[in-house]
Amino acid sequence: xxxxxxxxxxxxxxxxxxxxxxxxxxxxxxxxxxxxxxxxxxxxxxxxxxxxxxxxxxxxxxxxxxxxxxxxxxxxxxxx
Numbered sequence: 001x002x003x004x005x006x007x008x009x010x011x012x013x014x015x016x017x018x019x020x021x022x023x024x025x026x027x028x029x030x031x032x033x034x035x036x037x038x039x040x041x042x043x044x045x046x047x048x049x050x051x052x053x054x055x056x057x058x059x060x061x062x063x064x065x066x067x068x069x070x071x072x073x074x075x076x077x078x079x080x
Contacts, residue, residue, distance in 0.1 A: 006053075006075050010068075013048045027069035035068070053079050 014020040020035045031037045037045070046057045055078045065074050 001053075001076075001079050003072060003076050006079070007072050009052055010072060010075065013045075013052065017048055018044060025068065027067065027072075029068045030066055031068065031071065032066075049075065055079065 011022075011025050014025060014035070015022050018037065018041050020037070024035055029035050042062075050056050053075055057074075061074065065071050
């Protein structure tokens with residue numbers, strides 16, 4: 001799966017499932033501060049990522065993930 005496919009799938013579920021405003025989505029957007037993703041949203045994201053990409057997010061691995069670009073990279077590192 002290419003990074004472009006990961007970006008497309010991720011952006012779609014952020015808008016449709018997590019209800020992030022599409023115009024706020026960009027590589028440098030901070031997950032919490034800019035996109036408003038809270039701990040309840042994160043639980044939903046874990047389930048969605050598992051169903052779309054076939055792996056479980058480990059919370060300890062997400063501690064350093066602050067931006068959307070880092071999140072895409074994290075997913076890419078797991079699906080390669």
